[in-house]
Amino acid sequence: MISTxxxxxxxxxxxxxxxxxxxxxxxxxxxxxxxxxxxxPSAAPDVVEAxxxxxxLDQPILVQFWAYMERMFTGxxxxxxxxxxxxxxxxxxxxxxxxxxxxxxxxWSIPLGIAMGxxxxxxxxxxxxxxxxxxxxxxxxxxxFFVGLLAVQYLGVLWLNLPFxxxxxxxxxxxxxxxxxxxALSLGAILVGPVARMTRSSVLEVLKLDxxxxxxxxxxxxxxxxxxHGLRNALIPVVTLIGLQAGYLLGGAVVTETIFSWPGIGRLxxxxxxxxxxxxAQGAILVFALGFIAINLxxxxxxxxxxxxxxx
Amino acid sequence: MTAxxxxxAVDPDAPxxxxxxxxxxxxxxxxxxxAVDGVSFSVRRGATLGIxxxxxxxxSVTSLGIMRLIAQPPGRYAGGEVKFEGRDILKISEREMxxxxxGRMGMIFQEPMTSLxxxxxxxxxxxxxxRAHGVADRKAARKRAIEMLDLVKLPSPETRxxxxxxxxxxxQRQRAMIALALVNDPELLIADxxxxxxxxxxxxxxxxxxxxxxxxxxxxxVLITHDLGVVAETCDDVVVMYAGQVVEKAPVAELFSGPQHxxxxxxxxxxxxxxxxxxxxxxxxxxxxxxxxxLPGCRFASRCPLATDHCRAAPPPLREIGPxxxxxxxxxxxxxxxx
Ligand SMILES: Nc1ncnc2c1ncn2[C@@H]1O[C@H](COP(=O)(O)OP(=O)(O)OP(=O)(O)O)[C@@H](O)[C@H]1O
Ligand SMILES: [Mg+2]
Numbered sequence: 087m088i089s090t091x092x093x094x095x096x097x098x099x100x101x102x103x104x105x106x107x108x109x110x111x112x113x114x115x116x117x118x119x120x121x122x123x124x125x126x127p128s129a130a131p132d133v134v135e136a137x138x139x140x141x142x143l144d145q146p147i148l149v150q151f152w153a154y155m156e157r158m159f160t161g162x163x164x165x166x167x168x169x170x171x172x173x174x175x176x177x178x179x180x181x182x183x184x185x186x187x188x189x190x191x192x193x194w195s196i197p198l199g200i201a202m203g204x205x206x207x208x209x210x211x212x213x214x215x216x217x218x219x220x221x222x223x224x225x226x227x228x229x230x231f232f233v234g235l236l237a238v239q240y241l242g243v244l245w246l247n248l249p250f251x252x253x254x255x256x257x258x259x260x261x262x263x264x265x266x267x268x269x270a271l272s273l274g275a276i277l278v279g280p281v282a283r284m285t286r287s288s289v290l291e292v293l294k295l296d297x298x299x300x301x302x303x304x305x306x307x308x309x310x311x312x313x314x315h316g317l318r319n320a321l322i323p324v325v326t327l328i329g330l331q332a333g334y335l336l337g338g339a340v341v342t343e344t345i346f347s348w349p350g351i352g353r354l355x356x357x358x359x360x361x362x363x364x365x366x367a368q369g370a371i372l373v374f375a376l377g378f379i380a381i382n383l384x385x386x387x388x389x390x391x392x393x394x395x396x397x398x
Numbered sequence: 399m400t401a402x403x404x405x406x407a408v409d410p411d412a413p414x415x416x417x418x419x420x421x422x423x424x425x426x427x428x429x430x431x432x433a434v435d436g437v438s439f440s441v442r443r444g445a446t447l448g449i450x451x452x453x454x455x456x457x458s459v460t461s462l463g464i465m466r467l468i469a470q471p472p473g474r475y476a477g478g479e480v481k482f483e484g485r486d487i488l489k490i491s492e493r494e495m496x497x498x499x500x501g502r503m504g505m506i507f508q509e510p511m512t513s514l515x516x517x518x519x520x521x522x523x524x525x526x527x528x529r530a531h532g533v534a535d536r537k538a539a540r541k542r543a544i545e546m547l548d549l550v551k552l553p554s555p556e557t558r559x560x561x562x563x564x565x566x567x568x569x570q571r572q573r574a575m576i577a578l579a580l581v582n583d584p585e586l587l588i589a590d591x592x593x594x595x596x597x598x599x600x601x602x603x604x605x606x607x608x609x610x611x612x613x614x615x616x617x618x619x620v621l622i623t624h625d626l627g628v629v630a631e632t633c634d635d636v637v638v639m640y641a642g643q644v645v646e647k648a649p650v651a652e653l654f655s656g657p658q659h660x661x662x663x664x665x666x667x668x669x670x671x672x673x674x675x676x677x678x679x680x681x682x683x684x685x686x687x688x689x690x691x692x693l694p695g696c697r698f699a700s701r702c703p704l705a706t707d708h709c710r711a712a713p714p715p716l717r718e719i720g721p722x723x724x725x726x727x728x729x730x731x732x733x734x735x736x737x
Contacts, residue, residue, distance in 0.1 A: 300507065306500075393516075
């Protein structure tokens, strides 16, 4: 178990380096001059020039890269080009809401997807199966912004009067919980479908296996056969799928946070890009990369918990 | 659960299992597949019945049919009875049937590599069966599981009980399977080719283990195999199946001393013999007619050296030709065909 984690951490080093390089190149490639952004549109050319020297932008690119890596490794992500706040402080404030949103979305959508998929597999070919699969396909094909807007329109405005702007307070407060509902619903909606479909096909696959016949021959109830010997084994590929969906989910978080003005990393990055705040954008991308690595690490740990054959 | 106590006082000479005219059909795209088409046999208490026949003749379907484990659809019980201790278990409720499965009827499968669930320890899988059959105490169940693993001669059972299937060899897994099947003291053990997937030395060990366990537990065994050598060593009675039907039934000694059906003769010729001078395996020429073909006559006629027009026109009934002996052949009894 520990060795699995260490293996994975070592494997993520090259990924991290790649992300750092990408973040650096991003700054080089985007149109617009960082010094000009910091100085403001009305600043005189010599002020901009002085700033450029101060920011090290006149140095050769390799020197700049080295300085950048040094800063990154000491945890110095620089200051926002717009607000002049520490980027780390901005990220720290935004990370909590994003983690909350992700957890709130997964906590309902993954169990629901698994339950729907299992149900569909057990009732294969029936009306129930077809209805569940139709819902999943709809969930997979509707873009998240559309689902979000529908949620705002119907649950927020017309039917339930649920709040749809901002976070409304800490998660454990009543108001915070109410504010969480619509964003978590919209983001989770993109996960239910893939999880349900994967669970269905995986359960169907497992139920054909010999050990399921053994379970029946032991005299277990059909319920135990399906849950303990079908679903339990079928979860292994489902967990893998959830890991693969992590990137999709992070992307979805950006859209969701923007729709619901959720004060997380996603909204931060969109705002930063729109205002050419490159340092903040860079920091946020780094956080996303770390998040992606973390999710996959959790998936690997879960995977080895679920499958004794990969345990060492 | 309290099945043993509540079973009616039955005549001890009555057969433990009586299969009468069992028909199991599969509904497939190509038509109705009569995998088991009117099979009858019975098993005495404590006795071992062998079922032999070529691949695809319906042995596994028969054994799953007895356990009522045929998936429906595509399968269907198209007729017949399976009487266990005098009761037709095709008619009892699913709940009652579950009490029998893994309880008084145990089953071992052909594929030890895949027949155990890879995500649970073998101990947990045995304990699960005990708990499904009324052993409430986990500690007691675990102790019993270790005893069973010891009984099937798995080395160091106290630690092996916590092993996962992938940590055991094929032979060890089959031992664990046998422990699992026997843990609730079944009266009937159905073993569907328990040694086919194992290598020869392990095969011999598993068979001797099964003979040993039969002595110790008194369980009747239905041993399915396509190996006549195994039958000769292990069984009391033999049923020979061909294309979903029984073609010959006999006590083991009589079958080997005087086979009555040309198909049985062919099977015997196909057994490789250590003392034989040739290194070529005799096989029966031709192939099994597809079971969805409704032939008017004997299904073996197209491959039979003795077939007559009558054989091709009318199906031979299974008729009794001696105590415990029956054969489905118009030409039987055959005296001198070996020549
Ligand atoms: N689920 C199923 N659907 C359709 N046909 C089936 C099904 N199960 C078995 N059959 C058919 O029934 C026939 C008998 O199969 P069975 O498994 O009983 O053979 P067998 O005698 O056990 O052979 P082997 O020695 O290879 O194990 C086969 O021709 C097989 O194709
Ligand atoms: Mg078989």
